Amino acid sequence: MSFKLSQIDQVQNQISTQDFTEYYLKPGKPLVIKQYAKRFPAYTLWTPEYLKQTIGDQVVPLFDSSKADPSKPINAPATKMRFPDYLDLMLREPTDLRMFTFDIRDKAPILMKDYDSPKELVGGFLDKFPNMFFGGAGAITFLHYDIDLAQIFQMHFHGRKHIILFEPKWSRRLYKIPFTTYALEDYDLENPDFQRFPALNGVEGLETILDHGDMLYMPKAYWHWMKYIDSGYSLSMRAWDPSLLTNMHSLYNLFIQRNLDSFLKKTFKAKYQNAKENLAIKNAEKAFANGIPA
Numbered sequence: 001m002s003f004k005l006s007q008i009d010q011v012q013n014q015i016s017t018q019d020f021t022e023y024y025l026k027p028g029k030p031l032v033i034k035q036y037a038k039r040f041p042a043y044t045l046w047t048p049e050y051l052k053q054t055i056g057d058q059v060v061p062l063f064d065s066s067k068a069d070p071s072k073p074i075n076a077p078a079t080k081m082r083f084p085d086y087l088d089l090m091l092r093e094p095t096d097l098r099m100f101t102f103d104i105r106d107k108a109p110i111l112m113k114d115y116d117s118p119k120e121l122v123g124g125f126l127d128k129f130p131n132m133f134f135g136g137a138g139a140i141t142f143l144h145y146d147i148d149l150a151q152i153f154q155m156h157f158h159g160r161k162h163i164i165l166f167e168p169k170w171s172r173r174l175y176k177i178p179f180t181t182y183a184l185e186d187y188d189l190e191n192p193d194f195q196r197f198p199a200l201n202g203v204e205g206l207e208t209i210l211d212h213g214d215m216l217y218m219p220k221a222y223w224h225w226m227k228y229i230d231s232g233y234s235l236s237m238r239a240w241d242p243s244l245l246t247n248m249h250s251l252y253n254l255f256i257q258r259n260l261d262s263f264l265k266k267t268f269k270a271k272y273q274n275a276k277e278n279l280a281i282k283n284a285e286k287a288f289a290n291g292i293p294a
């Protein structure tokens with residue numbers, strides 16, 4: 001056995017609001033709209049040179065592929081670099097260095113005139129929180145889901161990007177670390193060791209390759225793993241889920257779970273992390289033994 005990956009549904013250029021609502025939004029099913037970004041100036045304008053001019057000479061935090069250090073807060077950067085130097089590096093050679101959640105409203109608001117969020121498909125866009133992500137060829141965004149449980153629409157630019165997604169029902173089988181929104185970082189999603197991580201056997205997921213101009217719709221709480229096949233960058237736009245229950249869960253994640261987890265991590269460091277990892281393994285093996293999800 002192994003993972004069972006099938007292709008994410010695709011449409012060309014557009015989809016009607018009615019079809020999107022019925023077939024993707026309501027059932028919470030991912031979709032790729034090929035070449036969606038072609039309608040926006042960003043499609044041609046957002047070259048590396050243009051981003052250098054607009055983002056300018058800022059020093060940016062960079063993340064690598066090494067396993068998170070339990071003594072550091074989650075999302076602690078591996079290093080920092082001037083933005084133009086980082087862009088030159090990622091264009092020149094493969095690098096696992098990534099820029100994560102770069103807030104363009106704060107750091108380069110001029111870019112916000114170059115696109116619009118897909119408001120024709122869904123309401124509730126949090127237009128104040130557009131984030132950009134950059135990666136060199138080979139860079140990997142580790143498996144996680146977004147803590148605020150927003151619906152994500154990601155437009156991709158420049159190179160190709162490999163995306164693997166899993167429905168929330170597979171959380172335990174993916175070795176979800178308790179009190180967090182990420183999975184055990186000890187397995188290689190592209191080539192998992194099924195002997196060591198038996199619960200991954202039979203897990204069903206979805207995959208696609210995004211090209212320049214494609215947009216991915218990821219429903220709330222969807223697990224995502226992303227690999228920059230070539231150097232490139234993406235813009236993630238978030239839409240608030242209308243359900244009250246999801247909103248309460250999101251507030252709990254953001255204000256209670258995250259703070260409590262950080263506090264315990266700071267206090268107990270590796271001891272706390274090891275206990276959580278052991279629990280993730282126990283939960284995964286139990287779910288596998290019990291055939292969960294059915």
Ligand SMILES: O=C(O)CCC(=O)C(=O)O
Binds near residue numbers: 098134135141152234
């Ligand atoms: O594109 C990436 O590198 C990560 C994107 C992501 O995690 C997100 O949009 O939530």
